[in-house]
Amino acid sequence: MNIHFQTREQYLFIHRNVKHLLLLWEKDHRKHLYLVIKEEGENLTLLDPGEMYQEHVFDEILPIFFQVLHTETGTLATLLGATFLYHDQLVGMYYNPYDPSEDLYFFYIHDQQINEIPDEEYAQVTQTFTQEFPDYCK
Structure with missing residues (x-):
């Protein structure tokens, strides 16, 4: 079965080591979140995680999702594009949706805000990302 959602706003991202699909319907002000439990080429197997899980993730990521x-x-x-831990601090990886092959940008996430990573830590943060998410770096 092939299912297509009638919204162009479909975003894949990884949060706390779980791949998600975020769907936004701007005109209806609706949003829905799915867990990606399997990927085969262009095909995704999705799971509805339930309202409580969705609201928890929305509380964490929506204030910082678009920057x-x-x-x-x-x-x-x-x-x-992804969140991960570096020395017990949550880090967000951001990318240009119009040209995903461009540079990636990393920020600490704290209290629903992004904060610059000090220059002396930035290389280690990017190396941690490369180790945890090698598929992003191909």
């Missing part, structure tokens, strides 16, 4: 970054070349709209 506008100010870079040396201007501003850039980014999306949260």
Whole structure:
């Protein structure tokens, strides 16, 4: 069976080592979250995690999911691609949804806000990401 959702706003991301699919219907102000339990090529097997789980994840990620970054070349709209722990601190990896092959950006996440990672820690954070998510780095 092939199912297609009638929204262009479909976002895959990893949060706390679980792959999710976030669907947003802007005109209805609706959102839904699925767990990705299996991936085969372009096919995903999804599981509805229930309302309580959805609300918990929404509380954690929606305030920080979409970010506008100010870079040396201007501003850039980014999306949260993954979260992971580095020395017991939650880190968010952000990417340009219009060109996912561009640079990745990393920030500490604390109190529903993103914070810059000190230069002396940044290389270690990116190395941790590369080890935990090798598929992103191909």
